[in-house]
Amino acid sequence: MNKSNLIWGIICLVIAGALAAANLTLPPEDLMFQIGDQNMPWVPPVVLAILGIILISTSNQGEEKMKEETKVKPVVDSAKAALNKNMETAAWGCFLIMLGGFMFVPDSVVEGGWWSIGVGLIMLGLNAARYFTRIRMSGFTTFLGIISVIGGALELAGMKGIDGAVFIIVLGGYLILKPYFDKRQLFGKAEQS
Numbered sequence: 001m002n003k004s005n006l007i008w009g010i011i012c013l014v015i016a017g018a019l020a021a022a023n024l025t026l027p028p029e030d031l032m033f034q035i036g037d038q039n040m041p042w043v044p045p046v047v048l049a050i051l052g053i054i055l056i057s058t059s060n061q062g063e064e065k066m067k068e069e070t071k072v073k074p075v076v077d078s079a080k081a082a083l084n085k086n087m088e089t090a091a092w093g094c095f096l097i098m099l100g101g102f103m104f105v106p107d108s109v110v111e112g113g114w115w116s117i118g119v120g121l122i123m124l125g126l127n128a129a130r131y132f133t134r135i136r137m138s139g140f141t142t143f144l145g146i147i148s149v150i151g152g153a154l155e156l157a158g159m160k161g162i163d164g165a166v167f168i169i170v171l172g173g174y175l176i177l178k179p180y181f182d183k184r185q186l187f188g189k190a191e192q193s
Contacts, residue, residue, distance in 0.1 A: 008055050036159060036162075044168075054175050095119065117148070119145075120147070120150075124145035136186065
């Protein structure tokens with residue numbers, strides 16, 4: 001049993017229940033969750049409830065896989081580890097060049113959303129290069145890259161302050177697709193590809 005999924009699922013359901021109770025008992029102007037110009041205080045409890053149900057339902061999955069993983073020791077491929085290190089170094093170089101450009105170029109020339117999209121594309125490009133060279137991708141940088149690209153696009157579209165909602169939606173989507181990713185072994189340590 002995956003105890004962390006179970007615990008986080010219960011925590012999400014408790015928080016969703018508390019927010020739902022607050023929504024039902026307090027006046028609408030006391031709870032604020034802005035999406036654009038509208039107050040939608042019911043969105044966080046619904047998203048947290050769905051996330052909690054998904055986490056609890058997936059807490060039993062992976063038990064058999066964990067037993068199989070303990071039997072087989074991972075094989076480290078030094079060539080793939082070296083290639084991954086080179087790709088990570090190149091991605092860090094691109095990121096630092098972009099960070100330096102962000103410091104030099106004023107916001108009036110290039111809007112902030114473009115910088116977020118650029119950082120996201122660097123992270124997604126690194127993971128695409130890993131995928132095409134048959135190296136396991138990093139779930140963390142893939143997740144951050146998606147959030148960064150979506151957040152930058154929304155910022156360019158004029159929708160500011162909805163980063164939290166985008167974060168929760170992308171996290172929920174990842175958790176729904178996690179069994180598919182685990183089955184195909186797309187994410188993990190690059191050395192064990």
